[in-house]
Amino acid sequence: MKILYFAWVRERTGVAEEEIALPDGVRDIAALVDHLAARSPGHAAAFENRRTIRAAVNQDFATPDTTVAPGDEVAFFPPVTGG
Template sequence: MKILYFAWVRERTGVAEEEIALPEGVRDVAALVEHLAGRSPGHAAAFENRRTIRAAVNQDFATPDTPVAPGDEVAFFPPVTGG
């Protein structure tokens, strides 16, 4: 699974992207966030306030209950505003 981080999420994790094996029992975005938050202090800081982070699975906006599977691309980013 490819994980991408953008903006301040990237700054806090210290990486722009990483490849991980999908852990046993991780079946949705919420469980993936829980797993990633435990990877390092930077990851914990990035996912500290779950309401301030957005996700996309395979380039489609995702909610916490969106399923994830091996081979997916999951991106995390701050809320986006337009103007």
């Protein structure tokens, strides 16, 4: 699956985009965050305070209990500040 990072989440992970294999047992955003946070110290720093992270699955805003499946495009980013 494709994982995208934006703004300071991207700066902390050190990558804008990465391809990962969805591990067995990871079925929602909350579990995916646990999995990704273990990838590197940068990822751990990015996901340090989960309340400040927002997510999207296939370009729709998601919540911690939104389900994820192989092939999905999942993005993580701070709360939006456009306008």
